[in-house]
Amino acid sequence: MELNPKQLVAVEAELGAHNYKPLDVVLSRGEGIWVWDADGKRYMDCLSAYSAVNQGHCHPKIREALIEQSGRLALTSRAFHNDQLALFYQEVCELTNSHKVLPMNSGAEAVESAIKAVRKWGYEVKRVPDNQAEIIVCSDNFHGRTITIVGFSTDPAARNHFGPFAPGFKVVPFGDAEALEAAITPTTVGFLVEPIQGEAGVIIPPDGYLKQVREICSRENVVLILDEIQTGLGRTGKLLAEEHEEIEADLTLVGKALSGGFYPVSAVLSNSEVLGVLKPGQHGSTFGGNPMACAVARAALRVLIEEGMIENAEKMGDHFLDGLKSIRNNLVKEVRGRGLMLAVEFHREAGGARQYCEALRESGILCKETHVDTIRFAPPLIIDKDQIDWALERIAPVLRMQ
Template sequence: MSASVIDFVATEARFGAHNYEPIGVVLARGEGVWVWDTEGNRYLDCLSAYSAVSQGHCHPKILAAMVEQAHRLTLTSRAFHNDQLALFYEEVAALTGSHKVLPMNSGAEAVESAIKSVRKWGYEVKGVPDGQAEIIVCANNFHGRTLGIVGFSTDPETRAHFGPFAPGFKIIPFGDAAALRDAITPNTVAFLVEPIQGEAGVIIPPPGYFTEVRELCTANNVMLVLDEIQTGLGRTGKLLAEQHEGIEADVTLLGKALSGGFYPVSAVLSNNEVLGTLRPGQHGSTFGGNPLACAVARAAMRVLVEEGMIDNAARQGARFLNGLKDIRANTIREIRGRGLMLAVELHPEAGRARRYCEALQAKGILAKDTHEHTIRIAPPLVITSDQVDWALERLATTLTQDLS
């Protein structure tokens, strides 16, 4: 690293909490699938800020919407109406087929809001005894980092020394419909699950799993809550990942790509029953649904559809997945993916995935390791065939190296 890069990193280390371990690059600019560091080196972004920059860095139409709205009105709080919120509601509902929308800021806020809402529905509509509501979740889940959420995480690093935690959650294996059937009781109000477990290493459930999950939730009057904060809005080659099995969730959580990386925007999408239980003063957010957020999200959704990014994710994802599977390397244990949500799991003896991410950085690709031995690959949905092939050449060269 150059002296200037070392200075940036050292200053971060001196003043910042050490709750991240970034790859050693200091980024200064982005456009489309590319980012540039402070030294002018160019990289293909294969993380997309954990899918938040799905529309590509600094998309000009989203930028224009943000600048225009910032000149007009940025924040009113929900104490007053604004001229962007109703339009955001209308457009996100039309896009997703939802009936009710609750706007929030971060993905974790959306998850917390959903937990509150399904519990309230359970008490007031389903008739669960007060204080007895149960929510079923999956092992190796990642729904955020708030205290309520880490309480039902199975990752020791996430949980250690943050307790005590709130009760009311049951943990079952992911992808096991029989385990869900056995876990449901009359007090179960919801099953909260990711369609694909991203942080766990892009873990895809077996075919038919969500069809059976949907049937079980319907039969037992349990709300199916799909956390599509990473998988939603085109990442898997469909608007929502639930569409791969032709089901509909009762509650859907969106975030990340909902703003194209410009601003924190999330939303809880639901049928009337769940969000219909909320009354004035019972839940809210000063910034949730603010006019700047709504204008940005409207533009982000519009370009996603108008520019064919979802179809492109399906095409380029298939090309990328097939290309990864063609790499013959002793380091590779498994290749997984759906759309442009991909993972390369390495054999443990190949060494830490982080070493391979650092080697990829030297070749002009930025990717991120997870769970010690897995490299996640999730470029912006605007990636082209030539760029996929360019990345595959460098991945093949890197993965055939022994970095153990």
């Protein structure tokens, strides 16, 4: 039975958990930077599925890899070897200068895996007393939705009424290297941080922050874990956001665009020392590292590089940011961004960012508010100058709305 858009929304509301508040649009098709609703109206996607479709919707080369592999072998589990996993390891290590890889499925699983590995490293290598390992995180962080992760969130909506939570985490202000240094104790095993805080509203730390953090962690024998699930794979105009300050994390977490939006794929990228503590039977995943995931990830990485998407993100991000900054409205508090990870934050008296997102939807642009007062603009990395100018022509009158 075919349902019209209103009926589809009604069924969702009746049968689904109400843990999302989507804009009033029912999408049915996507190609490149564009998506179409069930009535055939076209929209520019300026969210990119929270950066999962950096390569654009339905990229033909990634789709071809998915179709081909799905006809050969989809899943074996890690009980056996498969002919795609080693190639994925080889290619991602060469691209990111990593020594070891732990493949998982979702971003949250990658974070959980990193927490487990770093704690184990703390006990077996750093010799922290059992059950005393501590990981430092930042206020306003977003690393996923599992119980462990929301336990160290500072967002009341993420935390309230989900406890009790796992101990072993300490929170410091984001962007404050001195606060990190002061929080380290002999039982500190890791520091988990986003290079740019995405869900918090594209919050960019002060210049030199990551370099200071790298120096502190190296000096204090603390594992630096960079969550690049949103910032990585070209979004900020570099393959990884850590490259803006010419550092290397001990563990780097990637996901989202690792599959170009076709399949859940994530990975913990590591030096040999940290992931080397994991032995057979101590961690795993039925789907992690499956041949279809690996084939899709290989294609997704390949097109990022071969089609110049990372360089394009840097150039087009500068153009988009300049255009957004040129739009005058006293209710706009700040326009900020790096690469194609951009945000417009409103003063509280503007009445919230959602009204602007709804007006932009009417103008053919899809984006989403975060933390009440901020709109994020994050189109696929294949966007060109003419398309950005098209978007700015429609964004300008909406942002000037009083």
